[in-house]
Amino acid sequence: MNRISSAAPRGVASTVFAVTLGVSAVIAFLACPIPVNAQEPAPVTVAETAAPVAPKSNGAVRAQATWDSRYLYVLLSVDDPDVQGTNTLPISDPQKDDSVAIYLQTGGAKPDKPDAQTHAMLVSAAGGFTFLAGDADGNLNAKPVFSIKYGVAVGGTLNRSDDTDTGYTVELAIPWSEVGILAEDVKAGAPFSINVVVRDRGGRSFSANAPGVTAETDVTVPSKWIPLVLGESEGGNAPAGAVFAPPAPTKDKRTVPPTIDGAARVAGEWPGAGKFSFAAPSSATVVAPKVAPVTVAAPVDNTPPVLNLSAETLAGLEPLLFARYTLGIQGDGRKITPFAGTFDGRSGAPLLADQPLSGAGSWFSSDRASWHRGLLYEMRRTGVDAALVAVGTGTADLKALYVLVETLREMTQDGLPTPKIALELDTTGMGEKDAPLDVSTAAGQAKLYAAVSRFFFIVPPQYRARVTLPVVAGGVPVYPVFFSGTGLAGTEGAGWTNAVRDGFAAQFGAASGGAGLVFVGGAGFDAAKSPGLVAGNVPLLTGGVGTGTLPIAVVQPGIETAESLVSRKAGETYQKSWETALAAKSKWFVLDSWNDYRRGTEVAASRQYGSRYLDATRIFSVQTGNIEGLDLRWRTNNVPRRMRVGQAVPVIIGVQNGGGTALRPEEGYALAYRWKQDGKTIAEAPLRSRLNEAFLPTQNKSFLVGLTSLFVDGSGKLAPLPPGDYALEIDFVKLKDPAELLGAGAFLSDTGAVSPLVVPVSLYADNRQSAIFESTTTPALLQAGVTYPINVSVRYMGADDLPTGTAALTWQLATVEGNVVATGSSPVNELLPSGVPVSVPINVTLNDATGLPVSPSFPELPEGRGTPGGGYKLRWLLTRTDSTDAVPGDLIEQVAVYAGDEEIRFPLPETVPDTVVADSRFVLKIPLINRGTTTWKAGEYRIGAHWYFSDGLESRFQPAVSAPLPKNVAPGEEITVSVPVRAPETDGAYIVVPDVYLPPDNYLSTRPVSRIGDIVPIFLRVTGGRLTFVDLTKSLNVDAVAPESAPTDGDANGGGATFPAESFPPDEFGLSAPPEPPKIAPKDADGKVKPFKPGVAPAYPSGYYADFSPSARRIAFRYAPTENGAKNAVSCAGQVIAVSKANYIGIHLAATATGGQTEKVPIILTYADKTTQNITVSVRDWHDAPVPVGDTIAVMTRRTRTSTGDEAKPAYVRHVIAPVDVSKELVSVTFPTNDKVKVFAVTLDK
Known part of the structure; x- marks a missing residue:
């Protein structure tokens, strides 16, 4: 079945379904319990239902019928002011919804009960359908049929009683072959009986076009139906009391049947002679009986899952690519979060080894959502699965984590792809007085768990990196947690990791679907001594391969710190690092890093390297999978861990094609599932969901799957699976015949090509209930005293649906210590179908019980300016109006609350x-x-x-x-x-x-x-x-700058050393790079290519990424090109430099000395009146560190390039200033004869 969205008039929700053997199968979604035999509902009696109040007619049912040699076509337009329905799954219970049904009897016989010639097609206003076939026992049983076509359109809003709908329309096509009629036997005058039924949700009322059908017991009695007359032409006549179906229209002697899309859009699409009508069902408000619900408490997943972690059991673990993500950047000194990471606030010394493309200003900050957005988008685009967020114990990191979560929320709402995020806990400083935290003690374990839990409170489940363990390892979802730093002691044994797992299960287990934790230790964490770690000594800051049961490799493009310098060598270092990681057969890979510009390990785009490492990462990330074959990676799923027997629920399965082979629908690939116990298949999916488009390598897709806990019993009927523990196995099937969706096929996992997704699921038969909160739209940053509209996605798991108004969504705002400061509750004004996630709107007002705004609480609040609290915990609950107890299951998310939100x-x-x-x-x-x-x-x-x-x-x-x-x-x-x-x-x-x-x-x-x-x-x-940039082009005689791809290019000091080109202006990449010609040259009106005009060459402020001095920065320099072989400096040899004749107040040189000492630089200024002025200035050696006073830096690089490699020697170009007689017009400047002095740029100041 293929679900296709179709254009619809304003206010009309339209859904089209085509269930044909030649069309892709829908990945069914939204479902409800299915009875054993899927029979017609039993007769409705007064004793079984509440009394209706004030029924009133809904209007009419307007219908049309037509036929051709393949299908019987029926159109039904139903007036209904309140369209209700929850069955959208094939082979479900449409008769429980607002729905239509076509009952058909073939042949001339009209028995008193169904037989083999009796069939029915039922369609819900919500989109679900069931096809029924009669048997010799007088029953109508569900029959899987995939040649049906139907479409549904709702005029209004489904399942919202607080508005008025106009009704719904159903178009359907019943194949003659499925009712036992051969194509050659379909002809005018063939004997049929028909009964058209329209039901109101819940069985409250129904109507039929057959006058003899007055009660539900009549609906399935063919003897009470009326004739269906297939006309020979549109002008034919039908006997009174019959449905007349003229043949489908023709055009150019070709039959043109109606388009089955849920709406008659074209005049003449349906023959007018086939019209008939009857009254619509009455609508009645039902008073729910005041009966306490019979429920039992749902088991809570508050014990840690049993894991069996070894090299053998983890062999089938899916590959993951992490990227270390630093939060220690805050480039806005005017924010309350401390300025950090870009410049030393006291000395003005630059702290970044590399710099971002757009400058390190106030926008370059982990305290800004836009900063995260750009980084995260590129991360996911290049194939990174998860950002490994380095979080320390400081409050600034926590604030950045809140902002990161807010960014993910907004990106998700905007439909942008994002990576998941995982925790790297930097343990440095966790102990007291610089002593490490002893995690062999209960107090130490509690403090460690508190640090871990802060991450999970702030980061909602939908954004966390999660992987499902192989069945032999436990088969449960787990969240990876990395430990780094040197802040822990007493890590021998598994006690400390078990304590963290126990704490997590107690607080987060139920809300996380029983997920657990797996731990990875960085340098200094020995997995051999700490069996709770799956890997240890993972070199997160240096690169290489860790130890332990899970092979993890760290990949670096290079590094530039005080302790270590590894040149990137034009990408060669990155390539070799990747090759080492791949050769080690690593399961997980960690990029060090995505955005650590301070250590020079960033993969993200930079001023130095542009986006070249993004492109390289895309290439290498593909190689973590089976690039020559199939490799499916099951990234996400929301399969409930517990379901009622016979229940059907919609689930979302996120999968990545990590291999090199595309899965194409024409090759017969379909998504399916099967239920297993003890390795044996108990049941397979009653429906397979064929791909509707190619699933290409590296693509990530999310599939909506209708999951049913059913099997086909010995009589060939669908029945609920027995209660018990099952392994739900989700996999792709390759059909032997792509056209036969239910035909023979092989699960890919059976061929050994891939591993399936296996989820442990318990089926129960009692009346337990629970609530699963899947996501919310809660902003991470809020304002006290303000009302926020929030949508909460909640899945109610109960024996029956919760009718409109019988449940309420409740929230509590509590301090991190657990003191509730605000609470609220709102009725759920829509149906909560059992097992189906529903997005419930609610308003949250951040006022306390007195009506005053709650006190602000946010992590970055400095000491002495209030009470630092780290935020509030917002708890979500589902309550029922007929009970004082909350439905088991909650969700807690942590938010920061401020005094203002003027965004x-x-x-x-x-x-x-x-x-x-x-x-x-x-x-x-x-x-x-x-x-x-x-x-x-x-x-x-x-x-x-x-x-x-x-x-x-x-x-x-x-x-x-x-x-x-x-x-x-x-x-x-x-x-x-x-x-x-x-x-x-x-x-x-x-x-x-x-x-x-x-x-x-x-x-x-x-x-x-x-x-x-x-x-x-x-x-x-x-x-x-006021600045004049002197053109030195004719005097340039030295190449003092070398690119990393040609380290021997140039010689600044006579020994082959140079400035690194990637850090020396003019920039090759970024905002300050010279304009480049367009990739597609523009043409004029005559078709001739327009010449490229580069415009004004960029000028760079003195102190560019080198000096904090505001006074020197008002002067800028224009530097010569630095590409391979270009001359870009003047080695002083008495050159006379002509300048634009004008009055100036000063001359500024960007110059350096390369002889190992400070050089005197006598220069001669010549004026228009032919007078001269001799001025001597000093320029310090290029490797001399700057002094605090009187030593202004124009440009610096953190290393020096030599023919044998880069050296960790900072190199400087000084900003040298000489006064000029402003009363005279300057015409030239004469340099001294001293080849130890190199001048890169000259600027005159008016």
């Missing part, structure tokens, strides 16, 4: 100038969205712009000019504001950042709450200012 989103401006004139005033049209909780009032709020140098340091934070908001901006509203901006006075490359603020300096960008798009850096070049 903003800046969509990208449509047009931005490439260059602006220095000190000029221009206008940016800035679109903005109020994503906060309060209205911004016109006149009170203003919008201005901050200026940053191209490396991210502030140039001018306070806007020189700004504009008031022209109107009130309500939450969720978007406006565009024309913002006046004044450019800086000096030339160079800059970044401008728009911001909304309350005067004088309450800027929204500095607030602690962050969401995607709250900061948008815009790159601009400022020209025409």
Whole structure:
């Protein structure tokens, strides 16, 4: 069966189903219990139901019929003001919903009970169907049929009683072959009887077109049905009391049957002569009986699963690719979270070995959602499965974790792919007074567990990295937890890891579906002495292969720290590291790192290397699987661990094609499942779900599967599986005949090609109930006193559905110590079908019992400014109105609560100038969205712009000019504001950042709450200012810069040493890189290629990624190209450098000495009046460390390149300043004769 979305009028939900042998099978979803024989419902008696109140007619059923040699076609349009239904699974119970049914008797006989010539097609308004066939015993039994076609369209909203629907429409096509009629016997006048029935949900009422059918007991009595007359032409006549079906229309002597899509869209699609009608069922409000529910408590998964972890049992574990993800970056010194990771706040020394493409400004921060968004998107795109988030004990890491979760939430809502996230707990500093934490003690174990549990409280289940263990290893889902650092002692034995597992099971087991933990130790954690670790001595910070039962390899592109320098060698280091990891037959791989720019191990795009390592990662990640064959990786599933016998539930199966072979529908691949006990197959899926498109290598797909706990008994009927413990095995089947969906086929796991997904499931027969909370849309960062609309996905597991209004969603807000400070509850105003996840809307107001806002509690609150609490725990419960007890099962998620949530989103401006004139005033049209909780009032709020140098340091934070908001901006509203901006006075490359603020300096960008798009850096070049960049092209005579691909290119010091090109301007990549020609050259109106105009070459501020000094930064330098073989410096030999004649106040040199000592540099300034001025300045050696005063750095690199490799010697270009007589016009500058002095750039200041 193939589920196809179809266009529908506004307010109409339309679903189309085609169940043909030549069409892909639907991956069925949404289901409810199926009876043993799937027979018609028993007669309804007063004793069995509550009394209806004030029934009233719903209107009419308008129908049409037609036929051709293959199908009988029927269209039914039902008036219904409240469309209800939960059966969307094939072979389900449509008769329990608002539904239609076509009962058909072939031949002239009209028996009093069904026989072999009796068939029926039942379709629910929710989309489910059942085909029934009669037998010799007078029963109608479910029959799997896959040549049926049908479509359903709902006019309104399914299962919402708080609105008014118009009804629903069903189109269906019953194949003659399935009712025992050969194609040659289908002709006008053939004898048939028909009964068309429309039911109201719950059996409250029904109507039929056959006058003799007045009760449910009449529905299956063919003798009470009316004739179906197949007409020879549309003009034929039908006897009174019969349904007349004219033949399908023709065009050009070809039959054109109706399109079965749930709506008659084309005039003449259905012949008008086939119309008939009858009254729709009455609608009645049913008063539920006041009977206490008969339920038993569901077992709670609060004991750790039994694991059998060894090299043998883990051999079938799925490969995973992790990437270490650092949170220790906070580039915004105006936020409450401490400034960290980019520059030393005291000395101004740069801390980043490599730098990001867009500068290390206030947007380069783990405290910003946009920063995470860019990194996570690229991570998943390159094949990384999970971000291994390095979390320490500091509060800044916890705040960054909240922001990371908020980012994942927004990306998921936007439909963007994301990696999962796993915990790397940095244990450094966990003990007291620099002593390691002794985890052999109960106190030490409790403190360790508390640190681990913080991650799982903050990170909801849907975002956590999870893997299912092979059956022999336990067969349960587990969350990987990595330990790093040197903060633990007493790790011998398994006691400490068992304590963490026990604590996790007690707090998270039930909400995580019985999932457990597996532990990996970094350097210093010995798996041989700590049997609770599956791997130890994993070199997370150095690269290599760990030890233990699970082979784990760490891959590095290179590293640049005070302790270690490993050059990347143009990608060679990364390639060899990957080859070593692959050769070790590793199961799990860890990239060190994704974004650790400070250690120079980042794979993410950088100013130095662009995106080349992203591309390389994509290539290598594919090789972790079976690139020459099949390799299926079962990434996610939400299969309930416990189900009622006979129950059917929708589940989502996430799988990655990790191999090199595509699975194609035309080759007969279908998704299926089977129930096993003790290795023996007990039952197979009654339906297989054929792929509807090719499943390509490296692709990730999510499949919706209707999971039924049924089997075919000895009589060929569907029956519930007996209670007990089962292994549910989900796998792909390759059909022998792709057209025969239920024909012979082989499970891929039986061929040894792949491993199936195996989930332990217990089936029970009692009336237990439980609630499974699958996800919420709760923001991770909230404001006290504000109401937030939240959707909670909850799956009620009970013997019966929970009718509308019989359940409530309850929430509790508690401190981390467990003290409840706020609570609320809201009725569930829709049906909760048993086993089906339902998204329930609810409003959460963060006020205490007195109506006042709860106290803010957030992790980054510094000492002395309140009570640091780390946030609140928000607990979700499902309660029933007929019981004081909550339904077993809850979900706890941790949130940070602030005093304000004035969030903003800046969509990208449509047009931005490439260059602006220095000190000029221009206008940016800035679109903005109020994503906060309060209205911004016109006149009170203003919008201005901050200026940053191209490396991210502030140039001018306070806007020189700004504009008031022209109107009130309500939450969720978007406006565009024309913002006046004044450019800086000096030339160079800059970044401008728009911001909304309350005067004088309450800027929204500095607030602690962050969401995607709250900061948008815009790159601009400022020209025409007070700086003049001297052209040294004719005097360049030394190649002092070498790329890593050619380390012998150039010689800065006479010994073959050079500056590394990747860290020396002009940048090859990023915002400050020179413009590149377009990949597709533009053409003019005559078709001729337009010449590329590179525009203004970039200029780089003095101190570019090297110096904090704001005064020196007003001067910029323009550097010569650094590509292989290019001359990019002047070795002083008395050159006379002509300059633009003008009055200047100073000359600025970007220069260095390479002779091992400070050099005197006498220069001669020549003026237009032919007078000269001799000035001597000093320039220090390129390897001399800077001194605090009087030693300004123009450019620095953290290492020196030599012919034998890079050395960990920082190299510097100094910013040397000489005064110029401003009263005279300067015309030239003469350099000294000293080849130890190298000049890279000269700038004149007016």
